Amino acid sequence: xxxxxxxxxxxxxxxxxxxxxxxxxFRPLSPAYLEEPRGRWMxxxxxxxxxxxxxEVSAIMAACHGARIGVVPYGGGTGLVGGxxxxxxxxxxxxxxxERMTTLRAVHADENVMVVxxxxxxxxxxxxxxxxxxxxxxxxxxxxSARIGGNLATNAGGVNVLRYGNARDLCLGLEVVLADGRIWxxxxxxxxxxxxxxxxxxxxxxxxxxxxxxxxxxxxxxRPAREGTALMxxxxxxxxxxxxxxxxxxxxxxxxxxxxxxxxxxxxxxxxLPDVRLPFAQxxxxxxxxxxxxAEGLDPATxxxxxxxxxxxxxxxxxxxxxxSEAQRHAFWNLREKIPEANRRIGAISSHDISLPLxxxxxxxxxxxxxxxxxxxxxxxxxxxxxxxxxxxxxxPPKGGDKADYADLRDAIKTCVHDLVDVMDGSVSAxxxxxxxxxxxxxxxxxxxxxxMMRAVKAALDPRGILNPGAVLPxxxxxxxx
Amino acid sequence: xxxxxxxxxxxxxxxxxxxxxxxxxFRPLSPAYLEEPRGRWMxxxxxxxxxxxxxEVSAIMAACHGARIGVVPYGGGTGLVGGxxxxxxxxxxxxxxxERMTTLRAVHADENVMVVxxxxxxxxxxxxxxxxxxxxxxxxxxxxSARIGGNLATNAGGVNVLRYGNARDLCLGLEVVLADGRIWxxxxxxxxxxxxxxxxxxxxxxxxxxxxxxxxxxxxxxRPAREGTALMxxxxxxxxxxxxxxxxxxxxxxxxxxxxxxxxxxxxxxxxLPDVRLPFAQxxxxxxxxxxxxAEGLDPATxxxxxxxxxxxxxxxxxxxxxxSEAQRHAFWNLREKIPEANRRIGAISSHDISLPLxxxxxxxxxxxxxxxxxxxxxxxxxxxxxxxxxxxxxxPPKGGDKADYADLRDAIKTCVHDLVDVMDGSVSAxxxxxxxxxxxxxxxxxxxxxxMMRAVKAALDPRGILNPGAVLPxxxxxxxx
Numbered sequence: 001x002x003x004x005x006x007x008x009x010x011x012x013x014x015x016x017x018x019x020x021x022x023x024x025x026f027r028p029l030s031p032a033y034l035e036e037p038r039g040r041w042m043x044x045x046x047x048x049x050x051x052x053x054x055x056e057v058s059a060i061m062a063a064c065h066g067a068r069i070g071v072v073p074y075g076g077g078t079g080l081v082g083g084x085x086x087x088x089x090x091x092x093x094x095x096x097x098x099e100r101m102t103t104l105r106a107v108h109a110d111e112n113v114m115v116v117x118x119x120x121x122x123x124x125x126x127x128x129x130x131x132x133x134x135x136x137x138x139x140x141x142x143x144x145s146a147r148i149g150g151n152l153a154t155n156a157g158g159v160n161v162l163r164y165g166n167a168r169d170l171c172l173g174l175e176v177v178l179a180d181g182r183i184w185x186x187x188x189x190x191x192x193x194x195x196x197x198x199x200x201x202x203x204x205x206x207x208x209x210x211x212x213x214x215x216x217x218x219x220x221x222x223r224p225a226r227e228g229t230a231l232m233x234x235x236x237x238x239x240x241x242x243x244x245x246x247x248x249x250x251x252x253x254x255x256x257x258x259x260x261x262x263x264x265x266x267x268x269x270x271x272x273l274p275d276v277r278l279p280f281a282q283x284x285x286x287x288x289x290x291x292x293x294x295a296e297g298l299d300p301a302t303x304x305x306x307x308x309x310x311x312x313x314x315x316x317x318x319x320x321x322x323x324x325s326e327a328q329r330h331a332f333w334n335l336r337e338k339i340p341e342a343n344r345r346i347g348a349i350s351s352h353d354i355s356l357p358l359x360x361x362x363x364x365x366x367x368x369x370x371x372x373x374x375x376x377x378x379x380x381x382x383x384x385x386x387x388x389x390x391x392x393x394x395x396x397p398p399k400g401g402d403k404a405d406y407a408d409l410r411d412a413i414k415t416c417v418h419d420l421v422d423v424m425d426g427s428v429s430a431x432x433x434x435x436x437x438x439x440x441x442x443x444x445x446x447x448x449x450x451x452x453m454m455r456a457v458k459a460a461l462d463p464r465g466i467l468n469p470g471a472v473l474p475x476x477x478x479x480x481x482x
Numbered sequence: 483x484x485x486x487x488x489x490x491x492x493x494x495x496x497x498x499x500x501x502x503x504x505x506x507x508f509r510p511l512s513p514a515y516l517e518e519p520r521g522r523w524m525x526x527x528x529x530x531x532x533x534x535x536x537x538e539v540s541a542i543m544a545a546c547h548g549a550r551i552g553v554v555p556y557g558g559g560t561g562l563v564g565g566x567x568x569x570x571x572x573x574x575x576x577x578x579x580x581e582r583m584t585t586l587r588a589v590h591a592d593e594n595v596m597v598v599x600x601x602x603x604x605x606x607x608x609x610x611x612x613x614x615x616x617x618x619x620x621x622x623x624x625x626x627s628a629r630i631g632g633n634l635a636t637n638a639g640g641v642n643v644l645r646y647g648n649a650r651d652l653c654l655g656l657e658v659v660l661a662d663g664r665i666w667x668x669x670x671x672x673x674x675x676x677x678x679x680x681x682x683x684x685x686x687x688x689x690x691x692x693x694x695x696x697x698x699x700x701x702x703x704x705r706p707a708r709e710g711t712a713l714m715x716x717x718x719x720x721x722x723x724x725x726x727x728x729x730x731x732x733x734x735x736x737x738x739x740x741x742x743x744x745x746x747x748x749x750x751x752x753x754x755l756p757d758v759r760l761p762f763a764q765x766x767x768x769x770x771x772x773x774x775x776x777a778e779g780l781d782p783a784t785x786x787x788x789x790x791x792x793x794x795x796x797x798x799x800x801x802x803x804x805x806x807s808e809a810q811r812h813a814f815w816n817l818r819e820k821i822p823e824a825n826r827r828i829g830a831i832s833s834h835d836i837s838l839p840l841x842x843x844x845x846x847x848x849x850x851x852x853x854x855x856x857x858x859x860x861x862x863x864x865x866x867x868x869x870x871x872x873x874x875x876x877x878x879p880p881k882g883g884d885k886a887d888y889a890d891l892r893d894a895i896k897t898c899v900h901d902l903v904d905v906m907d908g909s910v911s912a913x914x915x916x917x918x919x920x921x922x923x924x925x926x927x928x929x930x931x932x933x934x935m936m937r938a939v940k941a942a943l944d945p946r947g948i949l950n951p952g953a954v955l956p957x958x959x960x961x962x963x964x
Contacts (some may be wrong), residue, residue, distance in 0.1 A: 029681050069587060110727065155676050166674065168683075169651070189839040191870040192648065193909040194687055195916060195924055196954060197936045198522035201650075201683035205676055222730045245592065246882040248704045252777045253735035295734045296788075297780055307779075357671040358593040388673040427675040434677060442677055449666040453943060454679045461935060478819040 006469060007068045008091040009046035017049070020059050023050050024100070033095055036085045037078060038344075040437075043085035045072065046092035054175060054183055054214045055406030061212065062181030064094055070469040071096050073208035075150025078142035080353070081435025083154065083207045083471045093469065101214060107132050112220040113172060113189045118149025118213045134220035137164035137256075141340055149213045155205035159257045159291075159336075162387035164221065166431070168204040173217035176203050179210075179462040187217050201343045202457070207433050208462045208468040224256070224293025228300020229329040232308060232320040233284035237386070238362035239316035240288045244387055246314070247290065247307050254298075257291040258387035259336050264382045264396075268342035269335070276338050277331070281323055288386065289336050316452040328460065339383055343394055347403035349378070350413040351394040354421045357428035358389045364424055368393065371416050375409060390430040393417060418445065421464070434472045442472070488951060489550045490573040491528035499531070502541050506582070507533050515577055518567045519560060520826075522919075525567035527577035534582040536657060536665055536696045543694065544663030546576055552951040553578050555690035557632025558603065560624035562835075562918025565636065565689045565953045575951065580631045583696060588683035589614050594702040595654060595671045600631025600695045607700070616702035619646035619738075623822055626909065631695045637687035638912030639819075641739045641773075646703065648913070649857065650686040655699035658685050661692075661944040670698050684939070689915050690950040698757045706738070708774025710782020711811040714790060714802040715766035720844035720870070721798035722770045726869055728796070729772065729789050736780075739773040740869035741818050747806075747863050750824035751817070758820050760801050761813070770868065771818050821865060825876055829885040831860070832895040833876040836903045837912035840871045848904055853898050858892060872912040875899060902929065916954045924954070 016077035018026070027048040034043040045338055046069075051057045064071050072086050086093050098119035104117040109132040116125060122143040129136040140146060140158040150156075152174070156167045164170060173188035176199075186200060203211050234240045240260055247255050263285045269276045290302050290307070304322045311317030323329040343351075356364050372378055372395060379396040393414050397406050418428045422445045434442050443451065451473075458465075458473055465475065500508070509530040516525040528551075533539045549922060552575035554568050557949060568575050579599035587597040591614040598607060604625040611618040622628060632638075634656070638649045655670035658681075661789040668682060685693050716722045719742060725738050745767045751758045772789070774782050775856050780804065786804045793799030805811040825833075839844050847864055854860055859880040877895050879888050900910045904927045916924050933955075940947075940955055947957065 035528055050945075108839070108841050110723070113839070154679075157674055157676075158673070161674060168680070172945065178931065178935070182931045182934070184561055184935065185929050186932060188839075188909075189907065190837045190909050190912075191840075192639055192643060192837045192867070192872045192912040194639075194911045194913055195909055195920075195928060196687075197939060198637075198650070198680075198683045198687050198694070199932055199935055201680045202939075203678050205678075210679070222727075222734060225731070241592070245704075249707070250778045252704060252706055252775070254777055261730065293734070295777070295785075296732045297785065298777065303777075303779065355672045355674045357590070357595070358673075359590050383673070390674045425671065427670075427672050427677055429677045430672075430674040431676055435836065438677075446677060447667050449660065449664045450668060450678065450681055453660070453681055456942040457679060457684075457939060460938040 006070045006091050006466065009069055009094065013063070013067050013069065014047060016376040017060065017063055021051065021056055025049050025056060033074060033077065033097070034085065036082055038123065039437065040082070041085065041087055044088045044092045044443045045095035046084065048095045048097055050100045052098040054177060057096070057177045057212055057214050058093065058183050060096060061177050061179060064466055065180040065464060068464050068466060069094055070466050072468055073153065073212045074098065075118070075147035075153065076142065076145040077152055078146045079150065079435060080432045081429070081437040083433060083435030083468065085436070086470065087436065096212060098147060098214070104128055105215065108189060109134060111189060114218045114220055115187060115215065116148055116218060117215045118147060120148050122148060123152060129220050132220070133223065135223045136170070136218060136220055138170050141337065148216060152204050152213050152216055153206065153208050154433040157385065157390065159259060159385060161385060162258055163253055163256045163300050168201055170219045171200065171204060171216050172219055174200050174203055175215035176211040176213055176215055179464065179467050187215060189217050205433070207435060207472050209458060209472045210467065211273040225296045225386040226298065226300050227291070227293045227329070229323040229332045230290045230308065230320055231279060231332050232288050232290065233280065233318040234286050234288055234316055235318065236286055236362065237365055240286065240386055241316065241358060241361065243288065243307070243316045244313045246310055250307060251292055251294065251303055254292050254294045255290065255387070256293045257289065258390070259289040260383055260386035261289060261336060261339070262382050264379055265339040265342065265383050268346050268381060269338060272342045272345035272357060273338055276335060280319065284318060289332060343381060346396050347405040348394045348396050349403050350410050351392065352414070352417045353391055353430050353432045354417070354426055354428060355388065355390040356424055356426035360424045360426065361386070361389055364420065368417055368420050371420060372413065375412055375416060414435055425446065436471055439472065439474050488552045488573050488948065491551055491576065495545070495551065496529060499542065499545055502958040503533065503538055507531050507538060509579065515559065515579070516558065516567065517635055518564055519562065522551070522564070523567065523569055526569065526570045526574045528574035530577045530579055532579040532582045536659060539694055540663040540665050541660045542576065542578060543659050543661060546948055547662040547946060550946050550948060551576055552948050554950055555635065555694045556580065556628035557600070557635065558624065558627040560628045561632065561636055561917060562914045563911070563919040565917030565950065567918070568952065569918065574803055578694060580620050580629060580696070585699065586610055591616060592673060593671060596700045596702055597669060597697065598700060599697045600629060602630050604628045604630060604633060611702050613807060614702070615705065617705045618700060618702055620649055620652050620654070622820065626679050630698060634686050634695050634698055635688065635690050636915040639867065639872065640739060641867060644740055645735060645738045650683055652701045653682065653686060654701055656682050656685055656695055657697040658693040658695055661946065661949050669697060671699050687915070689917060689954050691940060691954045692949065707778045708780070708782050709773070709775045711785050711814050712772045712786040712790065713761060713814050714770050714772065714793065715762065716768050716770055716798055717800065718768055718844065719847055722768065722868055723840060723843065724796065725770065725793045725798045732789060733774055733776065733785055736774050736776045737772065737869070738775045739771065741771040741819060742865055743769040743771060743821070744864050746861055747821040747824065747865050750828050750863060751820055754824045754827035755820055758817060761957035762801065766800060770823060771814060781825050800862070825863060828878050830876045830878050831885050831888040832892050833874065834896070834899045835912050835914045836875055836899070836908055836910060837870065837872045838843040838903065838906055838908035842906045842908065843868070843871055846902065850899055850902050853902060854895065857894055857898060905946055918953055920952065921956050
């Protein structure tokens with residue numbers, strides 16, 4: 001497939017849009033739209049357009065399609081793989097921000113359904129669900145600024161995937177504007193619908209390269225009757241997985257989160273955020289944070305106590321703390337949630353968002369550490385969503401070192417980790433997506449036939465290649481970031 | 483899009499295949515392969531091929547692609563929309579049966595994953611899961627002959643969708659042979675993987691028109707600690723939905739099934755299967771069957787009793803029976819599971835597999851009955867997976883009548899029901915798919931932009947239109963069944 005070259009935005013094009021769209025759609029070209037969130041690069045755009053209706057989105061897409069102008073769909077700007085940031089070098093695209101489409105179109109509490117526009121902020125959706133006495137369980141660190149359209153476009157994950165699934169599992173229907181401006185009205189509230197191909201899941205996770213999500217029908221769930229949280233020091237990741245299996249046998253779907261924490265993360269907290277109090281006098285090597293939401297008639301503290309006793313008898317668990325209050329629950333969660341900030345302050349040489357078959361996790365961690373030890377004496381913080389097989393395996397300089405001094409090792413470290421993940425049947429992007437940072441990984445590790453299918457689908461739905469050019473599937477021969 | 487015309491199988495083509503494939507791949511052209519399961523029509527095929535490896539499937543597809551010969555993928559032959567039965571009229575296709583690919587490739591009990599070939603029979607998968615002390619929760623009436631490849635190709639539903647989802651929700655990865663013989667190795671065991679477009683869900687539910695599924699990595703789940711079942715007579719479907727909401731608030735994900743039963747179904751049982759004992763002296767108008775599987779520490783009978791009391795106090799529940807033994811649980815389920823057989827014996831004029839937004843169900847049922855009353859005095863059996871908004875809304879002659887005498891009303895009845903479903907934002911195929919029987923419905927009720935997207939994807943992945951020709955998306959201008 002060779003993509004048609006894209007054109008640059010010129011005054012005539014913008015004048016044409018101005019004639020069609022209200023002035024409020026045209027936003028100042030603020031640098032905030034153009035910065036990669038970790039400061040890796042500054043992107044560019046010829047204009048920032050913020051439509052307020054699906055018809056305006058349609059008009060913009062039709063114009064860009066007609067003029068062969070690239071469009072970068074933009075949600076909260078929090079993506080970690082550069083999917084929302086077009087690097088300089090080619091024609092500057094139109095940045096299409098969904099920030100003005102934030103309407104909560106409908107709440108059907110009796111159906112456990114909410115229909116929202118794509119620009120709604122994830123946390124605002126949480127609040128609206130709570131007001132309806134329901135839960136929208138998708139939650140990620142960036143929930144205060146991430147927008148649901150971006151969450152769906154990237155199939156966001158987070159800490160509750162174990163129980164409730166990824167973004168795709170929490171979406172019943174979509175409204176999408178295609179590359180040429182056609183509008184697919186797929187805002188179904190149905191739980192079951194086998195009328196044709198699954199276009200919803202094709203759009204979800206396509207990172208804005210197949211269509212612009214403008215609204216979504218989301219699944220809500222009942223709020224668990226009672227919730228509880230424990231921190232347990234475990235022997236090692238294998239023991240943690242045994243403990244998870246035991247927890248599931250005991251509590252079924254009641255396990256809402258099962259997060260692995262390594263000592264390195266707690267040491268980083270001590271070094272960078274000393275106000276965060278650690279609840280153990282001696283920091284154990286491995287901890288799990290277990291969060292449960294149980295049915296009526298079950299006491300979370302009692303159930304967690306039973307799990308602790310079983311884990312101790314089996315030799316998996318060394319020590320444990322069960323939250324006795326909501327304040328303690330929050331303190332435990334705060335430990336987990338502050339680790340990414342501590343990581344940022346320490347400064348990773350290379351971060352990896354990987355997943356592995358659950359049965360390979362315990363073997364992967366020491367193997368990866370041993371391989372990396374050949375490259376240098378790094379500090380490694382391996383933590384994350386153990387129950388999903390999803391680890392954040394981040395590599396840092398030795399204590400006191402500066403990541404800038406190790407920049408030349410970055411590629412070697414990344415390749416070392418990703419090669420091993422690939423050998424062990426894992427994924428080099430568990431929840432962040434491909435964006436522009438991992439297109440090389442996709443070509444290196446992806447199934448070649450799947451890549452051919454993806455290119456065929458992209459060409460079928462966006463024949464001019466205007467949607468988020470360079471993301472996921474770069475035009476062949478184009479240089480890549482990463 | 484205009485599809486290239488397909489060719490007929492000739493001796494040269496078959497000789498070419500014989501030179502490549504073991505003799506065991508060539509099966510007798512038995513009528514059992516060609517009969518629509520409800521006897522609606524006899525199809526045709528030029529040859530029945532039953533490969534035993536993915537490479538043999540690949541060789542067959544490559545040959546058919548080269549020669550522009552249609553291929554009908556064939557699982558257990560139990561589909562209810564004719565997706566597996568090519569009607570006479572055009573060139574006879576190759577029928578590609580997965581019956582010899584039944585290997586259980588691997589069970590990863592610690593990961594809750596099983597890898598099976600597409601020809602494995604659903605019930606055999608249940609048994610294998612049970613041997614691993616796990617549950618594979620997809621279950622349908624045809625489980626004894628349906629094959630998992632067909633279940634995935636049609637995104638099968640069934641009674642446990644409420645808790646565990648459709649077939650697509652129970653699949654982690656696929657191995658698929660494309661139209662031209664390329665093999666996509668997508669047998670991932672990963673819970674999270676955001677590396678590119680969701681080709682898995684695109685294949686699932688595409689009814690053999692985009693690829694041939696040859697193997698799948700399936701999700702298993704922990705078996706619930708304790709199970710229980712109740713039958714409750716409810717005031718009406720609205721009360722049943724209120725009861726479901728209450729049940730979920732009480733038991734969370736513990737509700738495994740929530741099935742609606744109408745008096746008509748029980749009367750049909752009395753008329754046609756008098757050995758099935760009804761547990762109520764007076765048959766109530768509406769019943770629900772509630773099945774729960776609870777975590778340790780909860781007694782299902784106690785929980786169902788609490789639900790019954792709450793339902794009674796709220797005026798939703800009139801009467802109820804809670805199973806006191808496994809034998810009673812089976813007796814309750816037997817009532818529900820025998821209804822389709824009773825329906826067959828009575829003989830429906832027209833059957834409908836519909837879904838509605840949950841909030842529309844209670845209004846739909848009387849409206850549909852009132853509309854149908856204008857066409858004649860029918861008996862209506864409305865039952866099914868209430869918790870999913872999925873009803874089987876089947877229309878029968880008056881008592882003593884014969885469906886053959888009402889054949890000329892069939893189209894009017896179907897249109898009456900489906901038009902109302904469409905007006906109320908429902909689906910005219912909740913779980914059975916489109917096949918060849920509902921292609922007209924898809925064109926009539928489907929979103930036109932979605933249909934265009936589907937045609938574009940079909941042309942991209944099967945440019946010669948050889949995969950299951952006439953199913954889901956008939957070549958334009960082609961006459962339709964149904």
